[in-house]
Amino acid sequence: MSQLNNFTKGFIKENPVFVLLLGMCPTLGVTTSAVNGLGMGLATTFVLVMSNLAISLVANLIPDKVRIPGFIIIIASFVTMVDMSMAAYLPSLHESLGLFIPLIVVNCIVLGRAESYASKNKAMPSIIDGLGMGLGFAFALTLLGGTRELLGSGKFFNFAIFDEGYGMLIFVLAPGAFLALGYIIAIINKLRKA
Amino acid sequence: MEYIIIIISAIFVNNIVLSQFLGICPFLGVSKKVSTAVGMTGAVTFVMVLATIVTYLIQKFVLDPFDIGFMQTITFILVIASLVQMVEIMLKKVSPSLYQALGVFLPLITTNCAVLGVAIMVIQKNYNLMESVVFSAATAIGFGLALVLFAGLREHLDLVKIPKGMQGTPIALITAGLLAMAFMGFAGIV
Numbered sequence: 413m414s415q416l417n418n419f420t421k422g423f424i425k426e427n428p429v430f431v432l433l434l435g436m437c438p439t440l441g442v443t444t445s446a447v448n449g450l451g452m453g454l455a456t457t458f459v460l461v462m463s464n465l466a467i468s469l470v471a472n473l474i475p476d477k478v479r480i481p482g483f484i485i486i487i488a489s490f491v492t493m494v495d496m497s498m499a500a501y502l503p504s505l506h507e508s509l510g511l512f513i514p515l516i517v518v519n520c521i522v523l524g525r526a527e528s529y530a531s532k533n534k535a536m537p538s539i540i541d542g543l544g545m546g547l548g549f550a551f552a553l554t555l556l557g558g559t560r561e562l563l564g565s566g567k568f569f570n571f572a573i574f575d576e577g578y579g580m581l582i583f584v585l586a587p588g589a590f591l592a593l594g595y596i597i598a599i600i601n602k603l604r605k606a
Numbered sequence: 607m608e609y610i611i612i613i614i615s616a617i618f619v620n621n622i623v624l625s626q627f628l629g630i631c632p633f634l635g636v637s638k639k640v641s642t643a644v645g646m647t648g649a650v651t652f653v654m655v656l657a658t659i660v661t662y663l664i665q666k667f668v669l670d671p672f673d674i675g676f677m678q679t680i681t682f683i684l685v686i687a688s689l690v691q692m693v694e695i696m697l698k699k700v701s702p703s704l705y706q707a708l709g710v711f712l713p714l715i716t717t718n719c720a721v722l723g724v725a726i727m728v729i730q731k732n733y734n735l736m737e738s739v740v741f742s743a744a745t746a747i748g749f750g751l752a753l754v755l756f757a758g759l760r761e762h763l764d765l766v767k768i769p770k771g772m773q774g775t776p777i778a779l780i781t782a783g784l785l786a787m788a789f790m791g792f793a794g795i796v
Contacts, residue, residue: 433775436634437719441627481687488680496676511628514679514726518719520631586625587790590783598776605771 419540422548428521429552429593430600435521438512439553440589446569449557451505452512453550455494457543459516463487464530464542471531483526484517491516521549560584560592609740611796616744618792622720623752624785629720633753634778636711643757647750649711651743653693654721657686658742661725662735682725687716720749756785 428434438456443449466486474482495513498506506513516522525545530538561567564584566574582588620626623633629650636646661682669675694712697705715721724745728738759781768777 433634434631436630437627440630481684484683484687485680488683492676492679495679511723511726511730515628515719515723517679517683518716518722582787585790586627587783587786589627590779590786594776594779594783597779598771601774601776602771 415537415540418537419544422541422544422546423551424548426545427548427552428545429549429556430597432521434524435519435549437515438519439556440593442509442512443553443557443560443589444564444584445561445567446554446558448505448508449553449555450550451502452509453546453553455498455509455513456516456519456521456549457546458494459487459490460522460525460546460549461539461542462490463522463526464538465535466490467526467530468533468535468538479531480523480527483523483531487522487526488517521545556589556593556596559596560588563592564588609737612737612741613744615796616741617748617751618789619794619796621748621752621789621792622724622745623749624782624789626723628723629718629749632711632714632718633749633756633782634775636714637753637757637778638760640754640757640761643753644750646711646714647746647753649715650718650720650749651746653686653690653712653715654724654746654749655739655742656693657689657721658725658728658738659735660689661685662728662738665729678726678729682722686721686725690716720745752785752789756782759785 422428424431426432429436429439435456438452442452463483463486467483470482470486491514494516495506498509498513525542529541533541558568560583561569562573563580564582565579566572566576580588583592616622622628623630632646632650636642664681664685665678669678669681690712694705697712724742728741731741733741760778763777763781772780
C-alpha cells in the first residue's frame with residue numbers, strides 16, 4: 413500500500429468512528445460543539461501519532477506476554493502529557509472536555525492501532541498511519557460536533573448561522589448525540605453503497 | 607439519606623451510559639441478547655466496585671502523600687488491567703461456574719471506559735470510601751439497567767423490517783437516543 417493510501421484510509425474507507433465504530437465514548441460525550449469535537453480529535457491524534465511512533469520503535473524489545481500492559485503504559489504517558497499541557501495552555505477546552513481527556517487511554521482506537529499496526533511496522537509508516545487515523549477521528553468528531561451545534565443552537569464554530577430560538581435543544585443534550593450519529597452513519601452507509 | 611441520593615442519581619439521573627457516555631462500546635457490542643447483557647452487568651459490577659476501592663486507597667495512601675497526582679492516569683489503568691487479570695485467574699480456581707458465566711466478558715472490561723471513569727470520578731467528587739463504594743455499585747447497576755433495557759429493545763428490533771441504510775448500527779444508535787430521551791425524564795428528581 414502506498415503511503416498516500418495509508419494516510420487517507422482513515423478518512424472515509426476505514427474511518428474509526430463511522431466505519432469501524434471505535435472510540436464511541438468520546439465521540440458521543442464531547443461533541444456538543446464543533447470546537448470541542450476538534451479539540452478532542454486533535455488531542456487523540458497527538459496521542460495516536462506519538463504512541464504509534466514509540467511502540468513501533470520498542471515493539472521488538474517488549475516480550476510478547478506483557479505486550480498489552482507495555483503498550484498501555486506508553487499510551488498513558490502520552491495521555492498524561494496531553495492532559496497537563498492542555499490544562500496549562502487551553503484551560504477552557506480542558507474544562508469542557510473534562511473526564512474524557514484521561515479516558516483517551518482506554519480509547520480502543522489508540523490501543524487498536526498500536527496492536528494491529530504499529531507493533532508490526534516501521535516508524536515512518538506507523539506515524540503516517542497514526543496521523544491518518546487521528547485526523548479521520550478528528551474529522552468525524554468535528555462533523556458530528558458541528559451538526560449538533562448547528563441543529564441544537566444555530567451556531568457553527570461559535571458563529572451564529574441562524575437565530576438561537578430556532579435551535580432544537582435536544583441535539584446538544586444527551587439523546588441528540590445518539591440520534592445525530594445514527595443518522596450520519598445511515599447517510600454514510602447509503603453513500604458508500606451507491 | 608445521602609446514600610439514597612447518590613444511588614438514585616447514579617442509576618437514573620446521571621446514568622453512566624445514557625447521560626455520561628461512558629461504556630458505550632459494551633453497550634453497543636454485547637447488547638444483542640438479554641442473557642449476555644445480564645452476564646456483562648455482573649462482571650462489570652464486580653470489577654467496578656473492586657477497582658474503585660483499590661484505586662481509591664492508592665490515591666489516598668500513595669499518590670496524595672507523595673504528591674504525585676499526575677501519575678493518576680497511568681497508575682489507575684495499570685491497577686485496573688492487572689485487577690481484571692487477577693480476578694479472572696482467581697475466579698477460574700475458586701468458582702468455575704461463576705467463571706463460566708462471566709469469563710468471556712472479563713477481558714473486555716479493561717477497555718471499558720466506565721471503570722476508569724468511575725475511579726477518576728470518585729476522586730474528583732471527593733467522596734469518602736463508603737460513598738465511593740455506594741457510588742460505584744449504583745453506577746454499575748445503572749449501566750446494567752441501560753444495557754438490559756437496550757438488549758430487550760434490540761431483540762424486538764430483529765423482528766421488524768428496517769430500511770436498508772438504517773440496518774445495524776444506525777438504528778441501534780437511534781434506539782439508544784430514544785432510550786436516553788426517556789431517561790431525561792428523571793432529570794430533576796434529585
